[in-house]
Amino acid sequence: MSENIIITFPDGNTKSVVKGISGFDLASQISKSLAKESVAIKIDGKISDLSLAINQDCKVVIIKRENDEALDIIRHDCAHVMAEAVQSLFPGTQVTIGPSIENGFYYDFARKEPFTLSDLPKIEKKMHEIVNKDEKFAREVWSREKAIKFFKEKGEEYKVELIQDLNPDEELTIYKQGEWLDLCRGPHMISTKQIGKGFKLMKVAGAYWRGDSKNAMLTRIYGTAWRNEKELEKHLQQIEEAEKRDHRKLGKEMNLFHFQEEAPGAVFWHPKGWQLFQSLINYMRLRQDRAGYVETSTPELLDKSLWETSGHWEKFGDHMFITDAKEEKVFAIKPMNCPGAVEVYKQGLKSYRDLPLRMSEFGKVHRYEPSGALHGLMRVRAFTQDDAHIFCTEDQITEESKIVCDLILSIYKDFGFDDVRIKFSDRPEKRVGEDVVWDKAEEALRQAMEATKLQYTLNPGEGAFYGPKLEFVLRDAIGRDWQCGTLQVDLNLPERLGATYVAEDGKKKIPVMLHRALFGSLERFTGILIEHYAGHLPLWLSPSQIVVATITSDSDNYAFDVKDQLLKNGLRSEIDIRNEKIGYKIREHSNSKIPIILAVGKKEAEDKTVSVRRIGSSETKVMKLKELINNLQKESASPIN
RNA sequence: GCCGCGUUAGCUCAUUUGGUAGAGCAGUUGAUUUGUAAUCAUCAGGUGGUCAGUUCGAUUCCGACACGCGGCACCA
Numbered sequence: 001m002s003e004n005i006i007i008t009f010p011d012g013n014t015k016s017v018v019k020g021i022s023g024f025d026l027a028s029q030i031s032k033s034l035a036k037e038s039v040a041i042k043i044d045g046k047i048s049d050l051s052l053a054i055n056q057d058c059k060v061v062i063i064k065r066e067n068d069e070a071l072d073i074i075r076h077d078c079a080h081v082m083a084e085a086v087q088s089l090f091p092g093t094q095v096t097i098g099p100s101i102e103n104g105f106y107y108d109f110a111r112k113e114p115f116t117l118s119d120l121p122k123i124e125k126k127m128h129e130i131v132n133k134d135e136k137f138a139r140e141v142w143s144r145e146k147a148i149k150f151f152k153e154k155g156e157e158y159k160v161e162l163i164q165d166l167n168p169d170e171e172l173t174i175y176k177q178g179e180w181l182d183l184c185r186g187p188h189m190i191s192t193k194q195i196g197k198g199f200k201l202m203k204v205a206g207a208y209w210r211g212d213s214k215n216a217m218l219t220r221i222y223g224t225a226w227r228n229e230k231e232l233e234k235h236l237q238q239i240e241e242a243e244k245r246d247h248r249k250l251g252k253e254m255n256l257f258h259f260q261e262e263a264p265g266a267v268f269w270h271p272k273g274w275q276l277f278q279s280l281i282n283y284m285r286l287r288q289d290r291a292g293y294v295e296t297s298t299p300e301l302l303d304k305s306l307w308e309t310s311g312h313w314e315k316f317g318d319h320m321f322i323t324d325a326k327e328e329k330v331f332a333i334k335p336m337n338c339p340g341a342v343e344v345y346k347q348g349l350k351s352y353r354d355l356p357l358r359m360s361e362f363g364k365v366h367r368y369e370p371s372g373a374l375h376g377l378m379r380v381r382a383f384t385q386d387d388a389h390i391f392c393t394e395d396q397i398t399e400e401s402k403i404v405c406d407l408i409l410s411i412y413k414d415f416g417f418d419d420v421r422i423k424f425s426d427r428p429e430k431r432v433g434e435d436v437v438w439d440k441a442e443e444a445l446r447q448a449m450e451a452t453k454l455q456y457t458l459n460p461g462e463g464a465f466y467g468p469k470l471e472f473v474l475r476d477a478i479g480r481d482w483q484c485g486t487l488q489v490d491l492n493l494p495e496r497l498g499a500t501y502v503a504e505d506g507k508k509k510i511p512v513m514l515h516r517a518l519f520g521s522l523e524r525f526t527g528i529l530i531e532h533y534a535g536h537l538p539l540w541l542s543p544s545q546i547v548v549a550t551i552t553s554d555s556d557n558y559a560f561d562v563k564d565q566l567l568k569n570g571l572r573s574e575i576d577i578r579n580e581k582i583g584y585k586i587r588e589h590s591n592s593k594i595p596i597i598l599a600v601g602k603k604e605a606e607d608k609t610v611s612v613r614r615i616g617s618s619e620t621k622v623m624k625l626k627e628l629i630n631n632l633q634k635e636s637a638s639p640i641n
Numbered sequence: 642g643c644c645g646c647g648u649u650a651g652c653u654c655a656u657u658u659g660g661u662a663g664a665g666c667a668g669u670u671g672a673u674u675u676g677u678a679a680u681c682a683u684c685a686g687g688u689g690g691u692c693a694g695u696u697c698g699a700u701u702c703c704g705a706c707a708c709g710c711g712g713c714a715c716c717a
Contacts, residue, residue: 106712114645117711205712206644213714217644220712252652261690261708316717336717370642370715371708379716464717488717515717552674579674587678601676613677620677 006057023050024190027062037064039073039194040187049139049187065227075100077137077188078127078199078225079107084180085126086115086221095182096158096209096218103235104199104224108207110158114219120201123221131195135178137188142174147183158209159183198232199225242478247530248376254535254593256526256543257377265374265381267523272543275572276529277384279541280522281362283638284386284411290640291407293358293388298340300364304330309496310339311432315465319368337363338490338515341389342497345511350501355511356392356400362522363387377527384522390514391499394444397512401448401487405470408485408518409454412474414639415529416538419475422454423483425462432466433492441489442468444512466492467515476532484525488515535593536615539636546573546632547594548610549585551601553577558605562598562625569629571636590615596632 003019007026017026023041027034027050041050042061047069054060063069079098086093086109098107109115115123142150144163151159163183166172175184177192189195201223209215226232243249251257256273259266269277285295301323307313312320316335323331334340341359350357364384373379392400405422412420424445427438445468449456456470463469472485490513500508519525529537539545546566550559556577566573574594576585582599589597598610599620610628612621 116645203711204645207713208643211714213643217713219644222712259709264708310717312717319715319717338717365717367716372642372644372713373715374709466717549677551676554674581675581680582677583675584679585677590678597677599677603676611677618677 005054007054008057008059010059010061017054019055020053022053023048023060023062026054026060030062034062034064037066038062039065039070039189042069047187049137050190051137051139071225071227072100073187073189074195074198074227075105075225077192077195078223079105080137080175080177080180080182080184080188081127081130081192081195082123082201082221082223083107083109083182084130084177085123087180089122089126090115090119092155094156094158097162098182100225104202104222106207106220106222108209108218108220110209110216110218114206115204115221117204120204120221124201127199127201128197130177131192131197133178134191134193136191138176139186139188140174140176142172144168144172147172147174151183195225196228198228198230199223200232200236238478242480242531245478245531245534246376247378247527250530250535250593251377251527253591254530254543256530259376263382264371265369265379267377267380267382273526275543276537276541277522277526279543279638280519280525281386283414283640284519285362286638286640287407287411288358288360288388291358291403293360295360295362296341296344297361298334298337298344298363300333300366301331302334302339304332306339306343306497307332310493311465311496312336312339315430316367321366321368333366334363335365335367337361337365337385337387338389338493338513339497341387342494342499342513345389345391345499346497350391350511352393352501352503352509355501356390356396358388358390360386360388377523380521380523383524385517386519386522387515387517390516391494391501391511392514393501393503393509394440394512397444397489397514398448398451400514401445401470401489402451404487404514404516405448405452405454408472408487411518412472412484416532417474417476421473421475421481422449422456423459423462423471423473424449424456424468425459425464425471426468428461428463428465430465431463432496437491438468441491445470445487445489464488464490464515466490469515472518474528476528477534480531482524482528484520484528485518486516486520490515536595537593539595539632540638542593542595543572544574544592544594545571545636546596546598547576547585547589548573548598548600549576549582549589551582551599553579554602555600555605559600562600562610565625565629569633571629571632586613598628 004016005019007015007017024035027038038050040063041048042063043054044058079100083095083098090111094110096108096110098105147163148160173184173186174181175186175188201221203222205220206217207220209218224235226235254272255270257270258268320335321333325331341361344359362384364382366382369379369381390400409420426442467488467490469486469488471483473481473483475481494513495510499511501511503509548559548563550556559575559577563573563575586597593615595615597613599613600610604610609622609624612623612628
């Protein structure tokens with residue numbers, strides 16, 4: 001007589017079943033289609049294999065292929081299948097770890113000869129074979145000794161190291177598929193067949209063992225995996241879409257900027273790119289003026305001793321550019337604006353009445369970034385920060401932080417970024433200052449966050465070396481996250497650099513310094529905007545707003561007249577009177593993302609009208625030039641006017 | 642910085658056992674005066690990233706370096 005247990009389903013229904021039933025059999029009892037669709041089971045909140053026996057009363061959620069959690073399992077299964085494929089094709093390759101990640105999975109292998117792109121088709125083919133073999137995933141619990149002995153004999157040194165570092169209380173499980181097995185927590189599906197065909201190997205890369213650059217470099221293979229081929233196809237299309245938006249490609253097509261090897265990581269801004277860059281600065285300057293900031297500018301070169309005092313030298317000296325001046329002094333090109341800001345602050349005695357003092361600077365900084373980190377405008381060695389340092393009392397931290405948060409969110413909105421996340425990074429391991437000071441700084445920032453009532457996530461140990469920080473992450477039009485703004489509470493540098501103010505009681509005190517940047521790097525923000533808008537910048541940011549294109553040379557004079565009037569009314573315009581067909585001109589200017597093309601021919605010249613064509617639309621609208629100017633002046637105004 | 646891959650005309654790309662390179666677009670010149678995403682012809686354009694090496698001979702094979710691309714690590 002077998003014992004029964006009670007299963008409770010998410011809808012509250014219960015079912016009495018035989019003890020030891022597998023999740024799969026349970027699903028089968030409900031319906032065949034459910035069994036077919038299910039990939040795993042959650043027992044009392046813990047996700048497990050469908051094959052696992054259920055031995056006690058419990059709450060159960062059957063995870064179906066369509067559920068989000070299923071994707072992780074499919075991807076993880078895929079990683080196992082890839083590892084099997086690799087080891088069968090390339091004997092002697094060691095396996096290390098292979099998790100599921102966003103959009104897919106990877107597996108890190110140790111092999112003398114790293115894999116190359118040309119190995120992927122072979123591996124992928126083998127994977128399909130393994131999937132089709134319908135190998136069952138089997139879970140086994142092994143002792144530490146057995147596992148270590150097994151992997152040692154196989155020459156899997158990395159696995160042995162992983163096992164030795166496992167929490168001793170944790171059950172050690174092995175997952176087998178056919179002949180192949182791997183140390184793994186699971187869960188996995190019933191069989192490899194369930195993976196289906198919706199996967200593809202994407203790229204190979206080097207990756208350090210355990211993510212530490214002191215360790216050996218492994219060879220990583222990335223794959224993407226989905227529920228089916230249709231989803232895979234959709235994902236591949238999204239990648240294509242992202243490639244089309246690549247700011248490096250668009251920057252070339254739109255003639256905004258270039259890089260060259262004589263200045264790695266430094267931007268050559270072309271006239272149009274610089275126009276855009278200046279639009280951003282003008283906008284930010286106006287916003288800051290209105291928010292009570294004063295603007296400064298400080299030297300690019302500062303004596304090394306100042307960086308030693310600030311603490312930058314010790315932590316970032318290797319990443320600073322140093323001058324070879326023809327004198328004994330060593331100068332460093334500034335990697336940050338803060339010491340300069342403090343020196344400006346220190347001129348003249350400051351009273352508590354002067355605080356908060358909000359000092360901004362569009363400071364160009366240079367950082368010797370590792371060569372492998374450089375990436376278009378997104379990661380450069382020379383960039384411009386919309387930096388500011390707010391000197392205030394401890395009591396003012398909360399209020400000032402709140403003002404910065406409000407300002408930043410309002411500014412992002414003007415650029416079409418409504419979805420902004422905030423990360424709170426607290427003290428890192430390597431830092432300056434006493435812990436009591438850090439306690440104070442972190443607490444003040446926490447209070448500020450409470451005052452703003454904004455949601456944030458904790459980012460432990462990621463603060464700056466001198467203080468905790470908030471990081472503002474915005475989400476672009478195709479769902480990618482970009483970290484831009486930052487707010488840092490600094491109770492250390494003002495003291496190190498000797499900043500003081502006279503308090504109400506006549507005694508000298510040390511001010512708090514809030515570092516903040518809103519765009520962060522102007523260069524990077526420009527790149528983000530290009531990708532966010534896919535090059536179709538809104539009119540107020542577009543470097544070239546209008547092109548006047550003639551139909552025939554009869555209209556040249558009128559076209560010049562139109563352009564002059566547009567320019568006089570503050571609209572950035574160009575003229576195209578080349579001896580080409582209008583279709584040719586339209587194609588060319590559309591490709592370079594000019595927002596508005598005005599075609600002018602005989603009719604327009606006679607009527608003092610223009611034929612207006614907007615980018616992204618093939619419609620044309622004939623209107624009086626005056627009317628157009630009127631409309632565009634409103635439309636092209638920056639959002640703050 | 643580390644691993645892998647790449648670098649051919651202004652741009653986008655061809656050129657397989659090593660025998661000094663082709664196309665389209667852009668440019669020139671000429672014709673055409675054209676109505677909403679490529680008019681026709683003409684000419685010109687390259688020390689194949691740089692430097693070394695193997696070879697009778699290197700864009701092609703080997704090496705170093707530079708820069709770029711994809712990751713990893715880093716990101717005040």
